[in-house]
Amino acid sequence: MATIQSNQAPTAGALELTPELARKRRSQGRIILDRFLRNRVAVGGLVVLLLMVLAAIFAPFISHYDPDQYNIALQTAPPSAAHILGNDDLGRDELTRLLYGARTSLTIGITSMLVMVAIGVLVGAVAGFYGGWIDNLLMRITDGFLAVPFLIWLFTVAGIFSNGSVKDIVIIIAVFSWPITARIVRGEFLGLKEREFLLAARTLGASDARLMFWHILPNAIGPITVVATLGVGQNIIAESILSFFGFGLQKPTSSWGTMLNDSQAYITSAPILVWAPGIAILITVLCFNLIGDGMRDALDPYMTER
Amino acid sequence: MRRYVIRRLIQAVAMLFVMSIVFFLLIHAIPGGPDRVLFNPKLPPSVRIQLRIQYGLDQPLYIQYWNWISHVLQGNFGDSFVDHQPVMSDIGARAPATIELFVVGLLFALVVAILLGVFSAVRQYSLTDYVVTVLTYFGIAMPVFFFGLVLQEIFAVQLGWFPDLGRASVDQTGFTALEVFEDYALHLVLPVFMFSLLFIAGWSRYLRSSMLDVVKQDYIRTARAKGLSSRIVFFRHALRNALIPLVTQVAIDFGGIAAGAVITETIFAWPGMGQLFLSSLTNRDYPVILAMLTFITASVIIANLIADVLYGVIDPRIRFS
Numbered sequence: 001m002a003t004i005q006s007n008q009a010p011t012a013g014a015l016e017l018t019p020e021l022a023r024k025r026r027s028q029g030r031i032i033l034d035r036f037l038r039n040r041v042a043v044g045g046l047v048v049l050l051l052m053v054l055a056a057i058f059a060p061f062i063s064h065y066d067p068d069q070y071n072i073a074l075q076t077a078p079p080s081a082a083h084i085l086g087n088d089d090l091g092r093d094e095l096t097r098l099l100y101g102a103r104t105s106l107t108i109g110i111t112s113m114l115v116m117v118a119i120g121v122l123v124g125a126v127a128g129f130y131g132g133w134i135d136n137l138l139m140r141i142t143d144g145f146l147a148v149p150f151l152i153w154l155f156t157v158a159g160i161f162s163n164g165s166v167k168d169i170v171i172i173i174a175v176f177s178w179p180i181t182a183r184i185v186r187g188e189f190l191g192l193k194e195r196e197f198l199l200a201a202r203t204l205g206a207s208d209a210r211l212m213f214w215h216i217l218p219n220a221i222g223p224i225t226v227v228a229t230l231g232v233g234q235n236i237i238a239e240s241i242l243s244f245f246g247f248g249l250q251k252p253t254s255s256w257g258t259m260l261n262d263s264q265a266y267i268t269s270a271p272i273l274v275w276a277p278g279i280a281i282l283i284t285v286l287c288f289n290l291i292g293d294g295m296r297d298a299l300d301p302y303m304t305e306r
Numbered sequence: 307m308r309r310y311v312i313r314r315l316i317q318a319v320a321m322l323f324v325m326s327i328v329f330f331l332l333i334h335a336i337p338g339g340p341d342r343v344l345f346n347p348k349l350p351p352s353v354r355i356q357l358r359i360q361y362g363l364d365q366p367l368y369i370q371y372w373n374w375i376s377h378v379l380q381g382n383f384g385d386s387f388v389d390h391q392p393v394m395s396d397i398g399a400r401a402p403a404t405i406e407l408f409v410v411g412l413l414f415a416l417v418v419a420i421l422l423g424v425f426s427a428v429r430q431y432s433l434t435d436y437v438v439t440v441l442t443y444f445g446i447a448m449p450v451f452f453f454g455l456v457l458q459e460i461f462a463v464q465l466g467w468f469p470d471l472g473r474a475s476v477d478q479t480g481f482t483a484l485e486v487f488e489d490y491a492l493h494l495v496l497p498v499f500m501f502s503l504l505f506i507a508g509w510s511r512y513l514r515s516s517m518l519d520v521v522k523q524d525y526i527r528t529a530r531a532k533g534l535s536s537r538i539v540f541f542r543h544a545l546r547n548a549l550i551p552l553v554t555q556v557a558i559d560f561g562g563i564a565a566g567a568v569i570t571e572t573i574f575a576w577p578g579m580g581q582l583f584l585s586s587l588t589n590r591d592y593p594v595i596l597a598m599l600t601f602i603t604a605s606v607i608i609a610n611l612i613a614d615v616l617y618g619v620i621d622p623r624i625r626f627s
Contacts, residue, residue: 147606157332160333160595161336240449271459
């Protein structure tokens, strides 16, 4: 072999290939991570998002004001050195409220996404794995959920059943957002369940639950991560819409959505009270969407490395 | 083809029937039931019982459902608990405003999205493409109600270019026909912008990628080789095929469009059905809530049905089985 190789003059193609081959072998996960990290826009979104999460967690260290401290003298005061974003209609420090509001908005966005993914994965996995009448029944139920627009469900159910607590809003958003996840997971399961590795595992006596969640699910983790990431942004917007129109969180709990509801009357006299929470929502959702899209590209096996 | 359409129609009707039961049960699962909202709590028990009988609320649920659905099938959704008018006349009075917003907004969104999508695909990786891409990312992440508030504040309150609320001026006396038209048109501008933002952003991205798929194909190269100008190749040859997947996407988004109309109408005090829906929820006006839910669901189901059939009509490669 060695002689044959040495007899051949190196071609242009072989020269180009050499650094590729010489590169250290990487695991599949490593390749995806590298591809994601090379996407500067997505990494930018991730960095900004991490900063916002840290700011929300360490809110008391960033601002020494109490988010609920009224101050009649400072009602709708414009931004000043002491209050960088001014004060709201009750004289509370706007920046502080924005930081504490981030806690509520992010918590609702992330927890409702987790519940959404849990329901969606369970329904999609069972439907795709068992097929037949179980699949048919579950998919017709999914169709029923999708026959009414997401926001119309939220308005209706939050409007007549919710007491405005964080828990209620999380449950309501999760209960009506899972169908898309379920469809995606079902599609993945349908494709994967006929593969040989599954037959092998089954032959070894693995239970259905083990086959579904130990053998198939890890192979479907890519699309699930993408839909989960995009879901957080979508759910944050959903919460803000509910709260803005008075169907969401009730006082004293406040999120960016309730801040917009409180401040809309002051849009002319104190515009920053509307702009601040609005832009906070915009940037947060934008970050989640950029990360989600970055992950989709990184996970796409047809994307060539550049 | 005909058999496919008939089968889909039957499925659609069945789905709507099941959903009507779901909605009915949902409304009746409200703590305290309808009579708690309907009747003044100070009424003596004897009168309450009489009223319950009068409204049929003493009957078992399935009888109540039967009474409701049999009237609905005759086009009668009952009377509103709030203004005591027939629900259908309340909805009918508001339908024109919603249809106006819907049709103009949808057309505007489609035209702008197609133009943006084609231009950013034709000049892939150009400055135009990057600007459009950045704008669409912001458009998709934008909380629509916030966008509406900002539009209203800047262009109506601060600059005074457009009216801030409503569908037309309250007092149109002395207006010529042209001025009446202008009045309606000016009121429409900001709501249409707000309504269409999300869909312009989403659809232009979608069309851009489907255009990029299409222009790689051989028949486009043939058209170019014939010496046709780029404009004709893109707008006549490529766009036609690139639009096919957009039809499905518009149908999928139909529910979102309906929800967008509800939000837009509320921000701009647009006297349409969306506003009626939100106020019926606040007032717990059951007959109106039920009617609006049924109506919205029916339109979503019909939109999807039309899109599926249309898909086969415009793409001869699709065979119905």
